[in-house]
Amino acid sequence: TLAARIKGFRDKGNPEKLAAVDGNQSRSTMALLIKRLLNSIGSPNYLRMPREEDTHSMVNFLMQGFDSPLTFDxxxxxxxxxxxxxxxxxxxxxxxxxxxxxxxxxxxxxxxxxxxxxxxxxxxxxxxxxxxxxxxxxxxxxxxxxxxxxxxxxxxxxxxxxxxxxxxxxxxxxxxxxxxxxxxxxxxxxxxxxxxxxxxxxxxxxxxxxxxxxxxxxxxxxxxxxxxxxxxxxxxxxxxxxxxxxxxxxxxxxxGTLITDDVPLAPWADVVYDSVANNGLTKERIDRAGTLRYPFTRTLIHKFAEVINGSHSSPVDTLLLCSANPAYTMPDNQSFIKALKKIPFIVSFSPFMDESSMMADLILPDHSHLEKMVDIVRPTGIQYPLYALSRPVVKPLYRTRHTGDVIISLAKRIGGSIASSFQWANFEEAIKERVSGLYDAGENKVSWEDVKKNGYWYTPRHFFGKRSDIFKTASKKFEFFSTKIELAIKTYSKGLRPGKPSGLEGKSFDDALLNLGISAKGDEVYMPHYEEIKSGGDKNEYPLLLLPIEFINLATGWIGNPPFLNKTLFDYQLTKDDLFVEVNPKTASRYGLTEGAKAILKSPKGELSVRIHHFDGAMPDVIFIPFGLGHTAYDRYLKGKGVNPNEIIDPIEDPLSGQPVWWNTRVKLIKI
The missing domain is CATH 3.40.228.10 (Dimethylsulfoxide Reductase, domain 2)
Known part of the structure; x- marks a missing residue:
């Protein structure tokens, strides 16, 4: 069983051999539950699917001192x-x-x-x-x-x-x-x-x-x-x-942009750690996030794949996939697929037979979204504390089980301190305990039944204009000059010169900037500035730029597009199984590509078969390709419809953050 497998390598003193990739909202109860499981077992390798709010959180942290995404009024x-x-x-x-x-x-x-x-x-x-x-x-x-x-x-x-x-x-x-x-x-x-x-x-x-x-x-x-x-x-x-x-x-x-209070949810009891867990959590994360090289990044899933692919044998024995389909959604997904093939045991909790689930050794299917309880804590960009609770509206159609219940049961089966960290009988109890913090918060008292019935709790009040004592930076002010960046880079520089107390003169500091991908010099390094993002591939061989785009009616996350939404796509976006890319007519004419012509879109990572749509709104020499199609899994309504741009994206690392740059791949068009 899964519990026996985890207990096996944990008993040998290797709890870090467990890893999880989580696509749930970072502040949700499901995300906290999965992270709690890995912490109690002793694995530092809890990874999240990258999102834009990760970058907003870093900006808020570096310039204002808050470890949360920016919010906008x-x-x-x-x-x-x-x-x-x-x-x-x-x-x-x-x-x-x-x-x-x-x-x-x-x-x-x-x-x-x-x-x-x-x-x-x-x-x-x-x-x-x-x-x-x-x-x-x-x-x-x-x-x-x-x-x-x-x-x-x-x-x-x-x-x-x-x-x-x-x-x-x-x-x-x-x-x-x-x-x-x-x-x-x-x-x-x-x-x-x-x-x-x-x-x-x-x-x-x-x-x-x-x-x-x-x-x-x-x-x-x-x-x-x-x-x-x-x-x-x-x-x-x-x-x-x-x-x-x-x-x-x-x-x-x-x-403007607001500094808002957190949703006043009640904290759970502290995780119970035994000696194995304490030892495991001292080990470096596989993805290197949070190290001197990547000081402000919590998770780097592309580095996770890179390390596994560069290892003789996988440092991960068991991988949990929760509300995530990295084999499809990750830029340069082929590298992640290669890494998945090296991992001995993969567990998917997806209710769908998606690309990642097809590579799993064990599938423990979750309920679908209409069949389960799930919460969202302060949706991205919302300018006031808001808690939303989705309740099941239909009974499960098949023999599925809520992933939250599975996580709690798994912890109890492993036993020991792990079981002690999961005292709830089921997922609803875990949510209910957090929600208890809302009962006396806000203007009106609420109960668990109120939250379940209404489906939300929020406090729309805000004290506009308050500036004193709100910034949590070292200077207690908004920082154009980020003292956190200064400290991180100088600390990293010292690490490049062991035994040298200063480590700030000469080559070590330049090496630090080079390794971080920063071309700026002097104090500009610590402030907002323009960094020219490099791209893979020779510009002479690959003269065009590939820029993936997203449509509101085309799902781009871990769940595939509903078939009826595919019907809303225009014929110049998808015709039968052929995906169209948007090309400026002047660019298309240079390659002799007429409207609807077939072509090969090639990058250093691979090639895709596409058709051409002339679009005056497309910048010359830039190819715009939609995210969300090109599935190799699911059913006949999704599988084989269009192509997946992630297959040919050649991501490089963003300076300082280390996050994958997905919009800067060099490509060329070849007329068929």
Missing amino acids: LENADFILSFGCGLLDGWGSSGRMLNVWRRWATNDRQHKTHIVQVDPRASNTASKADLWLAPSPGTEAALALGMAHVIIKEKLYSKEFIDNHSFGFSDWFDEKGLEHKGFSGIVLGKYSPENVENITGIKSRVIIEVARKFASANAPIALAGRGKGTFPGSLYEFMSVHALNALKGRVNNKG
């Missing part, structure tokens, strides 16, 4: 500067976004919300925006800093916020008397609109115009993201965009 904003967020394409909570867009659009002229969309493609969001800017992919940070240049140069920033609540804006001296360059000086010196035009392709006059409009708005907000937010973004890019909010004092202000 979009309903009260009057100027939206969106750097790639598919606001009408599935970003955030779709219901909320469609409703707030309606509010923006129906306000009278005097109170109308002005929307600027930054996107290399004319997406639904870009098409509906008041202004569409199409920079070269990957140059969004430079564009944001070009706008910051205008705001700083023309003194359009919030002097009150900058003077009283920010650190690192102007040049400053540290406690040793060393002078440091401020954010304003670097931006004024490097990111003039003319310089940024050369980087992004956006005219300098447009950069100036948008920056002035953003600065003159009453409640502007800048948003960083890509598409639906399914995948992580670039850390320095997101920091650069958030710096615009800080310049205008839009932190914890009505219509």
Whole structure:
């Protein structure tokens, strides 16, 4: 049995041989339960599927000191500067976004919300925006800093916020008397609109115009993201965009980014650790997340696969797959499939026979979403504490079992301290214990029955404008100069020179930056700045750029697209089994590719058979390909429909964060 297998390698002192890949919402009870199981067993190898909110959490941590995603008061904003967020394409909570867009659009002229969309493609969001800017992919940070240049140069920033609540804006001296360059000086010196035009392709006059409009708005907000937010973004890019909010004092202000309270859920009792668990948890994670090399990243699932593929034998004996299908959804999924083949025992909890489940040795199918209880704690981007509880509406159709119940039963079967950490009889009891913290919170008292009946709990109040004592950084202020980045890089640099106390002079520091993928020098390293993201493949051999896109009516996560939603795709997106890629007509004509022509889309990682759709809204020399199709599993309605771009994505690591860059693969088109 699974319990006996885990107990076997645990009794030999190797609890770290257990790993789990979890796709549940990070704050949900299911995610906490799975992580608790691995902790009690003694394995540090709890991995999460990467998401955009991971990058937002890092930005919040590095610039504001909070270890949680950023939240946005979009309903009260009057100027939206969106750097790639598919606001009408599935970003955030779709219901909320469609409703707030309606509010923006129906306000009278005097109170109308002005929307600027930054996107290399004319997406639904870009098409509906008041202004569409199409920079070269990957140059969004430079564009944001070009706008910051205008705001700083023309003194359009919030002097009150900058003077009283920010650190690192102007040049400053540290406690040793060393002078440091401020954010304003670097931006004024490097990111003039003319310089940024050369980087992004956006005219300098447009950069100036948008920056002035953003600065003159009453409640502007800048948003960083890509598409639906399914995948992580670039850390320095997101920091650069958030710096615009800080310049205008839009932190914890009505219509800006907010620092919100956590949902007041009751904590569980502490995990009970025995000596085996304590020893296992001291060992380094397989994916290296949280090490000196990746100090701010909690999980790096692509590194997990890389380490396994580079090992003679798999360091993982048993892998649990929970609400995740990495064999399909991971960029360069073929590398992950190769890693899965080396793992001796794989357990899938999926209710679907997906790509990862097809490689599993044991399937313990979960209920489907209509058959089970599941909770969501503060959905991404929501600006106030919200707890949502989904209850089963139908009885299970087959002999399935809630994964939460299975995890609790598994812990009890393993026994010892692990069983002691799982005192609940079932998953509902575990949820109920957390929810007890809500009973006396908020304006009105609630009970478990109230939460079950209503399906939600929230407190929409917020103390706008509160700035004192809210930042949890070392400076107790918003940090343009991130002291956490400074400490992490200098500590990493010391690690490259064992026995050298300073480790900060000469080659070791340069080596640290090189290893971290950072090209900037000096104090700019610790601040928002533009890093040119390298790409795999020779530009001469692969002259085009591949940029995957997401549609609101096409599922891109671990669950396949419902067959009836496939019917909503246009014939120029999917015809029978053929997937179309969007190509600018000028680019297509260079290759002699007419509308509907068949072609091979090739990257250094592999090739796909596609058809061509001419689209004037596509940037020249960029190929746009939809995520969500190309399944090799499921049923006849999904299997073989289109192709999966993850098969040819050649991801490289984002500087500092180490997250996979999925939107920068070089490709070429070959006419068939």
